[in-house]
Amino acid sequence: MYTSFYQLIDFHSFYDMYYKIFESLGLSSSASWMSYLAAGGSLSFLAINLLVLATAFYTWFERRTIARFQVRRGPNRNGPFGLGQPFADVIKLIMKEDTIPTEADKPVFTIAPIALLAPTLLIITVIPIDDASFLATLNIGILFIVGITSVNSIAIFMAGWGSRNKYAILGSMRGAAMLISYEIPMALGITSVLLISGSLAMTEIVAKQDIWFIVVMPMGFFVFMAAATAEMSRTPFDQIEAESELGSGYNTEFSGIKFAILFLAEFMAPIVTSAVVTTLFLGGSQGFDFLPGQAWFVLKMFVVIFILLWIRSTWPRLRIDQIMGFAWKILMELGFVNIFLIAIEVAVLMDPVTGLLTSQDLLIMAAINWVFTILTLVFLANLLGKRNYDRPDPVPSPLANMQPKGEK
Amino acid sequence: MISQGIASSLTVEISFWVISISTILSAIAVVQIKDLFRASLFLILTFLGVAGLFILLGAEFLAGIQLMIYVGAISVLIIFAILMTREIEISNQSHYMRILVSMVALGFMLLAISLITSTDWNLIDSRSFPQNQTDEIIATVQNSIPTLSKMLLTEYVLAFEMVGVLLLAAVLGALALVREKK
Numbered sequence: 001m002y003t004s005f006y007q008l009i010d011f012h013s014f015y016d017m018y019y020k021i022f023e024s025l026g027l028s029s030s031a032s033w034m035s036y037l038a039a040g041g042s043l044s045f046l047a048i049n050l051l052v053l054a055t056a057f058y059t060w061f062e063r064r065t066i067a068r069f070q071v072r073r074g075p076n077r078n079g080p081f082g083l084g085q086p087f088a089d090v091i092k093l094i095m096k097e098d099t100i101p102t103e104a105d106k107p108v109f110t111i112a113p114i115a116l117l118a119p120t121l122l123i124i125t126v127i128p129i130d131d132a133s134f135l136a137t138l139n140i141g142i143l144f145i146v147g148i149t150s151v152n153s154i155a156i157f158m159a160g161w162g163s164r165n166k167y168a169i170l171g172s173m174r175g176a177a178m179l180i181s182y183e184i185p186m187a188l189g190i191t192s193v194l195l196i197s198g199s200l201a202m203t204e205i206v207a208k209q210d211i212w213f214i215v216v217m218p219m220g221f222f223v224f225m226a227a228a229t230a231e232m233s234r235t236p237f238d239q240i241e242a243e244s245e246l247g248s249g250y251n252t253e254f255s256g257i258k259f260a261i262l263f264l265a266e267f268m269a270p271i272v273t274s275a276v277v278t279t280l281f282l283g284g285s286q287g288f289d290f291l292p293g294q295a296w297f298v299l300k301m302f303v304v305i306f307i308l309l310w311i312r313s314t315w316p317r318l319r320i321d322q323i324m325g326f327a328w329k330i331l332m333e334l335g336f337v338n339i340f341l342i343a344i345e346v347a348v349l350m351d352p353v354t355g356l357l358t359s360q361d362l363l364i365m366a367a368i369n370w371v372f373t374i375l376t377l378v379f380l381a382n383l384l385g386k387r388n389y390d391r392p393d394p395v396p397s398p399l400a401n402m403q404p405k406g407e408k
Numbered sequence: 409m410i411s412q413g414i415a416s417s418l419t420v421e422i423s424f425w426v427i428s429i430s431t432i433l434s435a436i437a438v439v440q441i442k443d444l445f446r447a448s449l450f451l452i453l454t455f456l457g458v459a460g461l462f463i464l465l466g467a468e469f470l471a472g473i474q475l476m477i478y479v480g481a482i483s484v485l486i487i488f489a490i491l492m493t494r495e496i497e498i499s500n501q502s503h504y505m506r507i508l509v510s511m512v513a514l515g516f517m518l519l520a521i522s523l524i525t526s527t528d529w530n531l532i533d534s535r536s537f538p539q540n541q542t543d544e545i546i547a548t549v550q551n552s553i554p555t556l557s558k559m560l561l562t563e564y565v566l567a568f569e570m571v572g573v574l575l576l577a578a579v580l581g582a583l584a585l586v587r588e589k590k
Contacts, residue, residue, distance in 0.1 A: 033419040143472035150480025
């Protein structure tokens with residue numbers, strides 16, 4: 001009963017509308033492919049502009065929320081509650097001079113921001129905001145997302161290499177190493193979802209969540225969230241930028257509209273990631289009847305975004321070796337253990353004839369997994385926390401030996 | 409699913425020509441461009457084009473894997489290797505045996521084309537089947553991942569395990585190469 005608005009922005013209804021228009025213009029022979037292109041084009045236009053607007057308001061939300069965490073007010077001068085701030089920022093960025101360094105690799109430097117933004121925009125096409133996705137209901141939905149995300153590291157390489165700046169190259173080398181490392185735990189977290197859902201299609205994953213997967217496998221959720229935070233290179237893991245160490249990392253040389261696009265891609269990532277998390281772990285558009293599915297989806301996205309902001313404003317930045325160690329020594333192992341556990345549970349509990357898991361099976365799995373997760377995390381915390389006591393004795397500074405002999 | 413339902417043959421044809429021509433042009437650019445970094449970027453474009461061709465063939469899973477492995481992993485490896493090479497600006501020069509090499513490459517291309525055209529591809533022509541069987545075939549093709557994984561773990565399990573052992577050996581070899589000597 002609430003789907004009437006959604007059916008308005010649906011590929012089929014757009015296609016039918018354009019088909020009628022082209023037919024009335026007397027182009028019935030080529031109407032089918034022309035309306036196919038026109039429907040795709042206008043839906044892409046809608047999706048991109050909605051996302052850009054959402055990103056603008058997201059930057060406002062992020063700055064205000066982090067300001068609250070840090071006991072200050074945040075942007076509150078332009079418009080009511082400072083809501084005009086993102087637009088003022090965008091106008092300022094566009095009016096700035098767009099400089100390109102003389103030594104830069106100009107085409108690579110120019111394409112890099114676009115190459116960083118495009119994958120983020122592509123991900124949103126396969127996310128089922130209600131029963132179907134915006135543009136394409138792919139059979140390989142989640143695999144498409146993993147594949148598209150991996151293009152990011154190349155875009156960061158292009159930005160770093162194109163600017164011919166050693167800090168930029170250092171930032172992009174670190175960034176690429178980090179992004180590749182964290183792709184593995186992210187894929188492991190996704191695999192544990194796929195073991196239960198039995199399908200790569202996003203709509204199927206949502207349909208299988210009689211009990212939300214965050215309840216069924218908290219460990220998978222933890223691994224995926226940590227890896228996704230690193231993939232976005234946000235604060236505990238923001239070695240790509242590292243203002244205090246690398247200037248500003250890969251975007252040191254960017255200015256004007258190019259910097260605006262990099263900024264856009266960076267701040268669009270949390271929105272897209274929270275949409276993916278909502279689909280994979282929080283039951284997508286499922287909810288109670290008094291609100292339509294899209295509203296539930298947006299609400300859950302909002303909660304995830306807030307948790308991401310909470311993480312960002314609470315933790316300090318990790319060192320690059322700590323980041324890599326966390327990926328390879330902790331997250332990957334947790335991911336493997338989680339997959340192993342869930343595979344055993346699925347093999348035991350699944351109905352061999354129909355290949356389905358009832359919600360009762362899911363509840364049993366949830367009970368086992370919660371106990372297991374809490375035990376593992378307590379064990380890990382003890383293991384890692386103990387290291388604090390075993391610190392080596394402080395080495396005296398070499399300068400200590402250089403004092404003149406007469407003194408002391 | 410939507411695309412297969414609505415897309416007319418002309419749309420598919422236009423996308424095929426656009427994708428294949430850009431793939432071939434970027435493949436030529438990989439070997440012709442002097443700047444190694446740009447050449448590697450064109451290589452990535454070639455990989456993306458191949459993924460697009462897979463999608464046009466209805467092999468979505470292969471396209472996703474192509475994106476993940478070739479675009480996401482192998483090309484990053486190549487770029488890392490390039491960044492660690494000395495004198496990047498003057499490399500990718502033409503070799504003194506380039507005529508011989510191009511002859512050999514041409515021979516390989518002709519061989520590949522003749523193999524592709526002479527192979528019996530076991531294609532299914534949906535028009536020659538009755539309606540109920542066509543639906544079944546389309547369902548199998550559209551949901552190819554369970555079929556593929558079942559084949560991998562039953563009929564081709566030996567090859568699958570061999571690949572796993574090979575990758576493990578490669579990882580161990582890399583570790584042995586970079587191990588600190590004591």
